[in-house]
Amino acid sequence: MLERADYLRESIDFLQRFIAKSMQKEAEGYGFTVPQIRVIAEVMTNKTSNIKQLTHNLKMTQSSVSDIVERLIGKGILEKTPNPKDKRSVVITLTKGAEDGINKKDYTHLNEMITGALSQLNAEEQEIVMKGMQLLVGAVKEKMTSEGMNYNESFDVMLFPTHENKQ
Template sequence: MTRTTLDTAALAHDLRLAVMRFSRRLRSQRLDTSVTLTQVSALSTLKRHGPMSPGELAAHERVQPPSMTRVVVALEGKGLVTRTPHPTDGRQVVIGLTRAAEDMLATEARAREAWLSGQLQQLDPEERAVLREAAGIIDKLAGG
C-alpha cells in the first residue's frame, strides 16, 4: 500500500468514528423521545421535499414501502401527518405534515442548534473556521 492509501484509510477510520460520536451526541439533545428517530427522519423528509406518496417517502428514506407504511400509520396516530387523496391517482394517497409536526421539528432543531452553538462557542475562531470549511466538505461527501 502507498502512503496516500494508508493516510486515506486512517482518515476514513478517524472521520467515521468522529461523525458517529458527534451524531450520537447530537441525537441525545432531542426533547421529544415519543417520536422515534426513524419517524423524525420521515417527518424531516416531508418538511424538506413537501407532501408525497408513501412510496416516494420510502424511496427518499431508502426503506421498503411496507416499513414506511408502518411509520406513516404511527405518525398519523400521533397527529403528525395527514393522508389526502392523490390528485391524479385514485389508488394513492399523499402524506403531508400537520402543524403539530412542523412545530415539533422546529422545536427539536432549535434545541439541537442551541446545544451545538454552545459547544462551538468553546472553540477558538480558527477552529470554528476549520469546521465551517469542513461542514461543506462533509456535505459534499454525503452527496449534498
C-alpha cells in the same frame, strides 16, 4: 488524495452521527422514535410524499414505513389525502399543526451542542473551522452544478458572515 477524501467522508459521517444522536435525544423527549423522526424529516424535506418514495428514500421496508406513517397519522403529525393526479394513491404530508410546530421549533438544543463543541477551540481555530466549512460547501455546490444536480433551497446552506463578506 484518496486519504483526504476518506478522512473528510469519515469526518462528515462522524458529525452526522453526532447530530443524529442529539436529535435522537431530543426526539425521545417528545415521544418519537428515530425511525419516526426520519419519516417526518423526509416528508418535511419533500413537502409531499407517498409510501413508495419513503420506502425508497429511507431504505426501509414498505410495511415498516406504512406502520410508522399510520402511527404518525394517529398522533396528528401526518395526514393522507387522495393524490389528485392518481386517485388510486395517496399523498402524505405534515398536518398544519405539525408544520406550524416544526416551523416554530428552534434548534436551540442542537445549536448548544455544536456551540459547546466549538467552545473547545480558541477564536482563531473556530474561524479556521468556519472558513473550511465555507470552502467545502462552496466546492460541493460547484460540483453539483457542474454535474447538473439541482439543490432546492431547503438543501442550501446560508453564507456565514465573515470579515470578507460583511463589507
